[in-house]
Amino acid sequence: MSEVNKRRLLLFRTVAVLLGLAPFVLLELILAAMDRGMPQDFVDPFVGFSKVHPLFEVNEDAEVYRTAKSREINFGRQSFLAKKPDNGFRAFVLGGSTVRGRPFQTDTAFAKWAELELSLRDPDTHFEFVNCGGLSYASYRLSPILDEVLSYDPDLIVLATGHNEYLENRTYGHIKDRSAAQRWVEDHVYSLRTITLARSFLHGGEAKEKTALPEDVDPLLDSESGYESYRRDDQWRSRVAQHFRYSLASMIDRCREHNVPVLLVKLGTNLRDCPPFKSELNESLDADAQTEFLSEFESARKSEAESTSAALSLYRKCELIDAEHALLNYRIARCLDRLGKQKEAHSYYVKARESDICPLRMTTPLADVLDQLHTELKVPMIDVPTLLDHAAVGNIAGQESYVDHVHPGIAVHQAVGIELAAALKRERFHEDGSSPSIDKRRGECWKHLKSLGPNYLPNGNRRVAWLEHWARRTKLFEDTLPRDTQGYLRLGHKWLGFGQFEQAWGSYKMAIREDPASVDAVIAHSHQLYEVGQWDLARELLGWIGDLQLSKKQSAEVIAAKVVLLFSLGEVDSAQELFQATQASTLDQKSFWHKDFQAIASKLQ
Numbered sequence: 001m002s003e004v005n006k007r008r009l010l011l012f013r014t015v016a017v018l019l020g021l022a023p024f025v026l027l028e029l030i031l032a033a034m035d036r037g038m039p040q041d042f043v044d045p046f047v048g049f050s051k052v053h054p055l056f057e058v059n060e061d062a063e064v065y066r067t068a069k070s071r072e073i074n075f076g077r078q079s080f081l082a083k084k085p086d087n088g089f090r091a092f093v094l095g096g097s098t099v100r101g102r103p104f105q106t107d108t109a110f111a112k113w114a115e116l117e118l119s120l121r122d123p124d125t126h127f128e129f130v131n132c133g134g135l136s137y138a139s140y141r142l143s144p145i146l147d148e149v150l151s152y153d154p155d156l157i158v159l160a161t162g163h164n165e166y167l168e169n170r171t172y173g174h175i176k177d178r179s180a181a182q183r184w185v186e187d188h189v190y191s192l193r194t195i196t197l198a199r200s201f202l203h204g205g206e207a208k209e210k211t212a213l214p215e216d217v218d219p220l221l222d223s224e225s226g227y228e229s230y231r232r233d234d235q236w237r238s239r240v241a242q243h244f245r246y247s248l249a250s251m252i253d254r255c256r257e258h259n260v261p262v263l264l265v266k267l268g269t270n271l272r273d274c275p276p277f278k279s280e281l282n283e284s285l286d287a288d289a290q291t292e293f294l295s296e297f298e299s300a301r302k303s304e305a306e307s308t309s310a311a312l313s314l315y316r317k318c319e320l321i322d323a324e325h326a327l328l329n330y331r332i333a334r335c336l337d338r339l340g341k342q343k344e345a346h347s348y349y350v351k352a353r354e355s356d357i358c359p360l361r362m363t364t365p366l367a368d369v370l371d372q373l374h375t376e377l378k379v380p381m382i383d384v385p386t387l388l389d390h391a392a393v394g395n396i397a398g399q400e401s402y403v404d405h406v407h408p409g410i411a412v413h414q415a416v417g418i419e420l421a422a423a424l425k426r427e428r429f430h431e432d433g434s435s436p437s438i439d440k441r442r443g444e445c446w447k448h449l450k451s452l453g454p455n456y457l458p459n460g461n462r463r464v465a466w467l468e469h470w471a472r473r474t475k476l477f478e479d480t481l482p483r484d485t486q487g488y489l490r491l492g493h494k495w496l497g498f499g500q501f502e503q504a505w506g507s508y509k510m511a512i513r514e515d516p517a518s519v520d521a522v523i524a525h526s527h528q529l530y531e532v533g534q535w536d537l538a539r540e541l542l543g544w545i546g547d548l549q550l551s552k553k554q555s556a557e558v559i560a561a562k563v564v565l566l567f568s569l570g571e572v573d574s575a576q577e578l579f580q581a582t583q584a585s586t587l588d589q590k591s592f593w594h595k596d597f598q599a600i601a602s603k604l605q
Contacts, residue, residue: 055132055145056152058082065152074134076106081128084153088126089118089430092149094142095160098267098407099133103463106131107452108410110265111158113417113445120444121421122432138164139247146251150258156429157255158420160265162362162370163406165244166237230278230358232324241365248369252377261429265416266370267406268385269361271349272337272398273490274405275479276326276356285322293321297328304331304483308338326355330479338484342394349396361406380427382419388412399490404464409497411532414445438531443568445533457499464498482507485514489521496529496537505544512548519548523557527592530565539565556586560597567600579604 055075056065066079084090093099093111101109115129132145139161146157248264255262281290300314312335318328333348353361367385374381388408389395401412408416424430436444449456482488492507511518522545529538542565546558559582566575579601587594 054148056080056148071134074137075132076100078106078130078132080130080152084128085126087124088128089155090128090130090153091156091158092130092132092152092154093158093160094132094145094149095158095265095267096133096137096164097135098163099160100131100135101133101413102135102407103403104410104456104460106133107456108413108449109133110413110416110420112448113414114420115417116444116448117418117421117436117441118424118430118432120436120441121425121434122430125430125432133160136164136167137161138167139244139251143247143251146254150254150260154260156424157251157260157262158265159248159251159262160267161248162244162267162366163269163360165240165362165366166359227278227358232280232283232357237359237363237365241363241369244366245369245373248373249377252373252379261427262379263420263423263427263429264370264374264379264381265420266367266374266381266383266385267362268388268397268401268408269353270398270402270405271333271346271353272392272396273402273480273482273487274361274398275330275476276352276358277360277405278356278358279325279327280357281325282322289321293318293325296321300331304335308335311335312339324355326352326357327476327479329355334483337394337396342396345394346396380423382416382423384408384412384416387415387419393486399494403460403494403497407464409494410449410534411497411528414532442531442533446535446568447533449533450536454499457497461498461500482510485511485518488514489518489525492522493525496525496541499537501540501544504541508544519545519550519554523554523561524592526561527596530561530568530596535565535569539569552586553588556582557588557591557593560587560591561593563604564593564596564600567604575600576604 053070054068055071056078057068058065063082064079065082067075067077080090081088091111091114093109099109099111100106101112106112109131111129111131111133115127118125118127118129130149132142132149134141134145142159142161149157252262281293285293296314296317300311300318303314304311312332315328315332315335318325319332322328329348330352333345333352336342336345336348350364353359354363370381373379385397388397388401392398392400401408403409421432422435425432482491488507488511492504492511495501495504495507508518508522511522522541526538526541526545529535529541538561542558542561545554546562550558559578563575563579563582566572566578587597591597
């Protein structure tokens with residue numbers, strides 16, 4: 001074939017290919033003209049590992065940025081002004097489901113409470129704390145989000161991550177480990193409107209608000225490719241910790257390159273009331289050793305109800321066979337805890353978390369990375385475990401702080417938000433006014449919580465029910481149940497926080513049956529609810545307590561508490577009527593309610 005003919009054949013083939021592609025090019029142009037098939041409007045097939053789907057998109061008037069529809073399922077809805085006001089202060093809070101506020105919504109996450117607290121301290125500044133908490137998001141997927149939000153004129157970046165590092169490596173490895181060439185091709189293909197529209201027809205890919213959003217851990221525990229894939233692998237864990245450090249250090253560097261202050265939040269975990277997700281015997285044990293372990297382990301379990309000391313002795317025998325068995329460490333911790341040996345119990349609770357084969361809670365090596373970066377790079381940090389442990393019995397946080405394995409309750413989010421606001425002033429990130437009065441703060445908290453509606457708390461309970469379902473399936477439900485007075489009290493507090501009153505009353509009754517003096521602890525909890533603006537819950541609790549057989553001292557305390565609540569809720573006439581019936585002189589000055597009652601009494605007299 002001559003050279004001329006070869007060129008003609010090549011030209012013919014090229015024209016044929018172009019003509020074949022012409023309909024697709026034309027369709028792409030038509031879709032663009034009609035503004036249809038935008039990738040941002042459909043579920044992200046790469047769940048955050050691609051930059052095709054930005055987290056935020058500007059509205060038609062170019063006045064407000066909103067969460068892209070394709071990302072709402074994982075992030076919820078957020079918005080902020082396209083142009084930051086002259087008196088504006090804008091922060092972006094990056095992390096996983098804890099940042100998002102799960103099992104509740106962003107309305108009660110610590111970013112929101114920080115925004116409300118700062119607005120009270122400095123009403124002349126327009127504060128925007130934009131919540132960038134994504135379900136199951138680990139540090140690797142936060143990196144492209146950071147690059148995006150750095151272009152939105154931030155005054156502060158808050159990084160609160162660490163719980164999902166092991167989860168992400170198992171669940172999204174096939175996406176995360178794509179080659180550079182594969183990423184380039186797939187990202188460009190999925191950016192086409194034609195492909196996006198085809199996806200919507202084939203898979204129903206359009207992002208829609210669902211009544212029950214997918215949970216961050218549930219699919220993993222239900223999937224053989226997830227839960228079953230976890231095995232003892234110290235080398236893998238070490239690599240995860242190294243990559244975690246690299247990811248965080250890289251993000252801190254990029255913030256500083258943009259002259260944007262950065263603050264770390266070290267998240268905590270539920271130690272006391274969350275058994276490990278998966279336990280395995282050491283593979284090196286022979287059959288006889290395994291049989292002996294399982295026999296002693298079962299004997300110890302059966303004896304716990306009768307004698308904690310006897311059970312502990314049997315568990316110690318198991319420890320000599322395999323000291324790294326996660327559930328064994330948890331049960332040893334529980335026995336020590338019940339025997340009043342909290343310091344030793346704490347070490348075993350931590351060991352149970354560290355030896356968990358399925359580590360869905362931040363481990364010590366990851367927490368150490370945060371401590372190291374805090375010290376070495378001089379990055380300010382809020383230490384949530386320290387914040388919570390001091391308030392827990394024996395410095396061991398449980399269900400009084402966490403509603404499941406890692407997610408804090410609303411009151412904890414409030415405390416972290418207030419601490420975050422204080423850190424801004426302490427680190428000179430923002431010079432605000434003085435702290436608001438306690439009365440003003442709890443009043444504003446109540447107004448905010450009231451605005452969320454009556455279903456807000458029960459909806460949170462539905463989202464966290466996966467943990468109980470999982471525990472029942474894996475025959476670990478017994479290990480999630482309380483075994484003493486403090487355990488029943490913590491469970492009661494948890495149920496009350498979800499607005500599940502009957503379950504709460506049942507748990508409190510069990511606590512009182514174990515120890516009648518625990519009524520005082522329940523009354524004290526009503527004041528804790530009052531302090532954080534959860535006045536409706538406090539009112540329900542006091543109403544239930546009032547029907548119990550109380551001492552004269554306890555009755556006076558409950559009546560005084562009701563007076564304070566009625567007055568705070570604006571029901572002044574009812575408060576006045578009840579005040580006239582109470583004997584203020586019988587109210588113990590050591591009561592948590594005494595100071596508030598005296599302040600209200602002076603207004604009612």
